[in-house]
Amino acid sequence: MKLRLENVKKSFGQTKVLDGISLEVAQGEMLCLVGASGSGKSTLLRCINLLEPLDDGAIWLDKEDIAEPSLDPQPIRQRIGIVFQSFNLFPHMTAEENVMLAPRRIHRKTRDQLRQPIMALFERFGLKNHMDHYPDQLSGGQQQRVAIVRALAMKPDIMLFDEITSALDPELVGEVLEVLKALKNEGMTMIMATHEMAFAREVADNVCFLDRGRILEQGPPQQILSDPQEPRTRDFLGRVLGNQ
Amino acid sequence: MKLRLENVKKSFGQTKVLDGISLEVAQGEMLCLVGASGSGKSTLLRCINLLEPLDDGAIWLDKEDIAEPSLDPQPIRQRIGIVFQSFNLFPHMTAEENVMLAPRRIHRKTRDQLRQPIMALFERFGLKNHMDHYPDQLSGGQQQRVAIVRALAMKPDIMLFDEITSALDPELVGEVLEVLKALKNEGMTMIMATHEMAFAREVADNVCFLDRGRILEQGPPQQILSDPQEPRTRDFLGRVLGNQ
Amino acid sequence: DQCATGKTLEAGKLTIATGNPAYFPWVIDDAPEQGKGFEAAVAYAVAAEMGFESDDVVWVRAGFDESIQPGAKNFDFNLQQFSITDDREKVIDFSLPYYSSAMAVLTTKAVVDAGAEPTLASLKTLKWGAGAGYTAVPVLTDLVAPDSDALLYNDNTDVTAAIQAGQIDVALFDLPTALYLAAVVVDGGVILGQFPADRMENPDRFGMLMEQDSALKACVDEAIAALTSNGKLAEIEATWLSESTGVPVIK
Amino acid sequence: MANGSAGLTRRQAYERKLRHRSLIIAGGSTLAVVLAIVLLVPLAPGWEKVKYSFFNGEVFIKTFPKLLNAFVLDVAIFAWSVPLIAALGLAIALARDVRNPVLYPLRLFGALYTDLFRGVPVVLVVYLVGFGIPGLGLPRPWNSPYIWGTVALVLTYSAYVAEIFRGGIESVHNSQRNAALSLGLTGQDVMRFVVLPQAIRRVIPAQMNMLIALQKDVALLSFIGPVEIFRQAGVFKSLLANFTPYVVAAAIFLVVTVPATRLADYLITKQNRSRS
Amino acid sequence: MANGSAGLTRRQAYERKLRHRSLIIAGGSTLAVVLAIVLLVPLAPGWEKVKYSFFNGEVFIKTFPKLLNAFVLDVAIFAWSVPLIAALGLAIALARDVRNPVLYPLRLFGALYTDLFRGVPVVLVVYLVGFGIPGLGLPRPWNSPYIWGTVALVLTYSAYVAEIFRGGIESVHNSQRNAALSLGLTGQDVMRFVVLPQAIRRVIPAQMNMLIALQKDVALLSFIGPVEIFRQAGVFKSLLANFTPYVVAAAIFLVVTVPATRLADYLITKQNRSRS
Ligand SMILES: Nc1ncnc2c1ncn2[C@@H]1O[C@H](COP(=O)(O)OP(=O)(O)OP(=O)(O)O)[C@@H](O)[C@H]1O
Ligand SMILES: Nc1ncnc2c1ncn2[C@@H]1O[C@H](COP(=O)(O)OP(=O)(O)OP(=O)(O)O)[C@@H](O)[C@H]1O
Ligand SMILES: [Mg+2]
């Protein structure tokens, strides 16, 4: 399980949002994407999940170039989970139904076959009592954890997280970050866009600093976050850490 | 010009929002209302403006009890201007039309008669170039200044301000507070609900600390803000000043 | 059961359609089964001539629009004062005419009192109305050519309602209908005059309506021809349609 | 407010006085207006005639049972049209959402269809379909006006219903589709399990309005033959030369449509409120 | 994207290929479907007859000018109804907003009015008003079916229009009323200068839909006499025993209503977008 991006480019109309991104994530590695608002973090994650078609470049998942335009993205997406900033749970389904939908339809399993493993997932993430609740009835932190469980239930090879804590109240952020730590310990490969520098420093294997669609700096968090080389990186970190 | 509240009470359903407020504002005085969210500051101002009917108590404006339920509130409101946190400009009118509406309809003046004095007001508040703009085309700070001009154009005896800076970006707050200082120097009588402690300390003649519909402390800002007697006041000030 | 055998909708039965409702004096009390009224009587006479017992006659209801639609019909023939015209004969078949009607002008006493006369010149100045689906419309526009546009209605009742409401002064009907309406329906109804059938370029001749290329047409025509020549048709007419000689002819 | 009746606040005392007065005034003025109508209208010169023609008790009694009976046909046509309209409307809405180029004719068809049937008055569609299609040479019973009249209603209303469904589908935020796609669901499953259930829920009030309109337009089938309440009223009108049957028909409609309209309004208000 | 045609990105190259292919497929499949319809329908057994009855070129040529002429009456009735409907609708909406107890009958009347006229089919109102009121003994020209037919349309449509206006008025946030009241404006001025201008702007798209519906319902006036396009088509139908005039009428309606519907849809979409 290895993911490699090669010169990935993406424009919306005239604006180049990704301008030649190349990076690598090894099996079990956690990569944090940091950078100012609008620098292209979300777009990059959406491109990896094939929700946005690339303009140019390649995305190698093991031996396969999943960016090949003629490929059907549907089976590939099953191998790459993504969790969004705004949860995006299906509001007309209970937490359990949210999680069961994809396995039922894609793996053609029955509810009964799924109940056991999904119950286990809910339990692991402290959601055991909320299986029958609708998203409306859950707090933001609980919703976000259900969204993570929903993505995990498809047993993806790699997980993408897009600022999954930024819509949460400060006291709920902790719960969700705990979940990520646990995943990391189980050896999940992950890419995460975040503004939580403290968390990135503690947990990430590598940090990648994006600026206007380009990678400015890349390396272990100790180096990038404590001793940035680029003035832009210093500037950005100054502002973000100042607010915290 | 003197305003005196006597044992003002107001409930919404079962919740007592104002629970016996008595206070006095002399001609040319500026009174700041401070207190936690939900303590009743907005409700108090709306009661003085007669937008909410009192349950009990009296409001003396000079020799007249304007809280008398059988009075027509319309002529009284002309003497008491109010500016809201959310501006509430009329979106279908230009800045100038917003300001002209009430004088035209109530004082029965023509546009031509009004143009001169209103132009002067706009100029004084640095809005000369924005008279023909619609609210949408103005920044928050500009909109709030237009709202103040709109209230002033009726030449009220007393002005009420309800957290008029809290919907503004930090760099715009200054503009609006400048306007208030200028008004104070001209001798306008004012009551202002605010979280801007620094401003209150600098400009207010008196500060009144509200807690759950009651006045806990009252006095000159030096005393209340620097040396509060009540534990509640200390606690609140600690939190608010900590954030700034 | 000679000529018509195997040609009717239902073997051994003759299905006849009329309007819903059917009007006096063509059918009495909206009950054609009783054989009362001119058209009901003619229908039974034709049926008898074709060899059907009265019990073999089945009545259904079908409006004009249903009858001129292309395609299969749910009746063998339909009689409800359908006028025979060339245009119509392109999509449906008509039997030989079973009645030739004069056109009559129905109005109210108030209009007559106001000076209306049975002359074309006087008629032109009045406000006209007619049923939209009837051949009265071309007669009205060609023969009378009123000064102001005529108002047109769905059925006779609506026309009489408009007369009653004073919205129109006069309306054109076939004479028997007009006589009935003037006598019974319209308060103060008066027949101002008539355009006799023989005076018109295209006199209003009623025929029985059948599906185009109907196999039955020959039998029906035969029956009507027989009834005409043996005077039975005239007899029925005398029984059910009132004397119309008193109505002045329009000049 | 725990005040005893003795300890009324200033406002409570004032409001009690006001309430008394306004009750009296409102009651009095309503009564005055009602009395004025009841007493003055009958003084109009033609009132007796109009009353005879439009509000005739005798005719009412005579025609009411048969009209009610005819109304059953309205209800029946309504009942069997609704599922067809819902199904066809949904199908057309989905057709307009198709992206596959092979299915382009479907999209085109959907667009033309809605334009066509929303553009032409229902009466005309009833006439054209009700008389035209049977003419293509259908044998009995397949040329029945009941069938083709229903088809005409279904065609027209499904165009409106389709547009409402389409609005609902488009109102489901793209992030919901994306979330579902990112799980690896097929486009079809995304539509069926994620988008449609939300879309349909949102457009229920708008569709209620269509139901009420349909309920009233069933009356237009009478033009091609079926004796439903409107035609039955017409027959009575012709026979009795009296318009009371129409008034009776209108009253029967009111009994059904007023509660339905109220319900629809209530749903719409509730939904608007929950949105803002 | 400043790439020269030589330096296509991977995606551009792929999309160019795809576009070609899908153009061909879409074009091909559309053509196939159109051809199938054009070639197959005429093979239906009754096609010749239906074509003769419904799509008759000769009848088209003969009737088109007169139908177009009759359509002018539709347009005229439409044109003079619209301002009346707008005015009455607004008045009723305002009546339902009245708070003064003396005017309580007005509120009650507003509520009853909207219930009544939204509940009864338009055709029935046209009949009842068009024949009933003139029967009260009005002299010419005050009993004209043009007048009373228009009144019937105005009564029905102003009920719908009033409800839309009321929705708009209620959608204007209370803070706007409060801001205006706090300046010392009278309740009347607040409504006239602050609430109504905003409310009316918001309901324009919904009112556009009513206009389109009205445009089509003008045809129902034919029931009480006026010879508008629908009636003219009916006269031709019975004279020529041919339904082509109805098809022509439908086509004339389409030419007017399709652009109008498109405009209304566009406005509604634009407004929905600006709301969210
Ligand atoms: N669908 C789109 N159409 C046009 N422009 C877009 C679209 N999506 C994103 N953009 C633009 O692309 C740029 C990068 O957006 P992106 O959401 O990837 O940034 P980000 O790094 O995730 O920022 P944030 O921290 O605010 O989430 C922005 O300038 C944005 O306006
Ligand atoms: N219209 C109303 N109906 C019911 N309760 C209300 C209403 N308006 C205000 N309240 C309640 O009255 C209490 C006081 O509200 P108020 O807005 O006066 O507080 P505040 O001091 O202005 O707070 P903030 O600093 O948040 O503006 C709150 O608990 C509020 O929920
Ligand atoms: Mg982002």
Ligand SMILES: [Mg+2]
């Ligand atoms: Mg407040």
